[in-house]
Amino acid sequence: MTLRPDSVAELAAFISDAASARRALRLVGRGTWLDADEAVRDAEPLALTAFDGVIEYEPGDLTITVGAATTLAELDAVTAAHHQWCPLAPWGGDTGSVGATISTATSGPFSHALGLPRDLVLGLECVDGTGKVLRPGGRVVKNVAGFDLVRLMTGAWGTLGAITRVSLRLRARPAADETWHLPLDATRADEVQQELRRSMTPPIACELVREDQLSGAIADGLLVRLAGNAAVVAAGRADLQRRADARAADGALWTTLREHAPSRVPRRPRSPAVQALNREVKHAFDPAGVLNPGILQ
């Protein structure tokens, strides 16, 4: 049976009960692409679908607060109406939730230029493994008040707390935005990718693509997204054309590329000392070990 709390208070009660009974829970956002690993499948599903929708959006602040179950597609649509966007755009596509993206710290093609999930999260609300509601961070773009539970929860794979809401940094959509395809062999594509990323006007995305990966949509090479004011994009375009037989491509290819990417998998720390610290963090926030047990430990 799936638990489906309607409020933060109810979620806190469910987790608190599970902790008392030492009953394992598996956190589920949209349930679309977060499958983590085998260990949690045996646990009781705890659906976070009620925490959905925009909570606060003041476009002039370039920040937004949404329920964790809000889909990436909805985040994109809501912000697009104000000519803004959130560059989270994780590998896996737009059907997943904001909460899962933050919980798994899944990056995307824009992360290299515009920031990883940890760089884009301003604050969050979560219920930890003891049933306590934590609200670290805030919704302003600069904040060093207190120890950083926001970074701790980002990428914790729901093993320390169930995220219910997230505040994110947004950007204005660029005035000019073009996608180009450079047909190149793998070695050359790799070189050009490095050069472009190190250029004075780096593209906002620059990914190696393989024909078989995109169901034959485009040939092997590089997919490049230029963005900025018109002059910057024009110069970038000229630069690409000097490097290869660059061809204008459909911007929708980015979504296709993301949808075809393999799921991110949790990784344990490399060294024994950091593994020991990890265990202590887990113990501090989920002493009964009921939240997504097995992952990261």
Added chain:
Amino acid sequence: MSLAASLRAIVGDTHVLDRPAELLVYESDGLPGYQRTPSVAVFPGTADEALAVVRTLARAGVPFVPRGAGTGLSGGALADGAVLLGLNRLKRIIAIDPVRRVARVEPGVVNVTLTKAATPFGLHYAPDPSSQTACTIGGNLAENAGGPHCLKYGVTLNHVVAAKVALPDGTVVELDSDDGGYDLLGAFVGSEGCFGVALELTVKLTPNPERIVTLLADFTSIDDAAQTVSAIIAAGILPAALEMMDQATVGAVEASIYAAGYPTDAAAVLLVEVDGATVGLDDDVQGVDGICRAHGARDVRIATEPAARARLWQGRKKAFGAMGRLAPHLVVQDAVVPRTKLPALLARIAAIGDENQVRVCNVFHAGDGNLHPNIPYNANDRDEAARVHVAMRQIMQACIDAGGTITGEHGVGLDKLPYMDALFTPDTLDGMCRLRDVFDPLRRANPGKVVPVRYCRERRPATATTDGGRRTDDR
């Protein structure tokens, strides 16, 4: 052997201070108005010495306070009877990798020294607190320091790639942004010396822009200046810096040796810097110029030559120092509000200043909504000090009510402790204490800072950690 003698055996006689007259130097940091005297001050000269000191302190069970250059503005480096662990002698730049664009440094390297060392490679270290000519990279890490150019380039958190850390019990861990597990590096950045001491850091270096243009716009209304800030950002232009100074600040700067030629009759000035590749930059400059004028700027000065730009910046970077001419003490605040709330907040701050008959000087990172409402005053005038205290509380509460925070880049330290429970719930503060207890279960590192002690419950750590019980990463 006494603790001081044990420490002398590690670092040498001249690098341990325990006479009251010597310790007087270390009773304050960059924030005037607080004095706390350490019992001993110790200054290791190498990472090995620093680790030996940390382990000696752990064995002795003694609390300690790490300190970089002591330029912090929150009282975070004050040691009240604890051992002061100065890391400013660890100032080796170990390696600069111009291809990967990273530098490995010891924590005592001065911020601007790293930038100078990176200059031959066309690179710089981007976070640029106003104290950058004195503050250390290790201190920046502990405080998650910002600076004017963080609007475009991000704060310290966004620039630290890895850190080798001595936990308070003497365990050494390598925290790496590329490692699996929890983001412990992210948790360590900004932990204000409460989670341990960084012995070595790997930080990103940023390519120098091809061209930099600095604009100075002056306004007859502080509200117009504040509206301009949001308009520039909304237009999709991301300036490298977007700073505001009010008339009180401009007056203080212009009367000082840091005079930058700001118009003293302006209600507010905006300092806007646009940088990057030459191509397309003029479009952004024209965009900023046009937005400023459309929002009522009397004049917009545009500086492109290094000397002219440096002069415009000098007044901003030295503004806190210039305020020193106005009164013997200065309250420094660091609140952040959502950008669109700036006009209302600035009006509210002015009203609070009037009501309490105190003079507020605003100089701040407007693009981030990061306010620095500073109040020069005489702490020996008890009536004035009381009014300043009331005004500060009211300003902080106004910022919290507007959806903001109490510190954007200076840290909580000692100074902002009283505001923490207005901002966070008791459960959230308890969660922060639990995170601290993972790194420092005995609460010996920078005790009494960041989270009010009453929110930290007694609890038993998951594993015993006395006497260096945790396994240490190979060094």
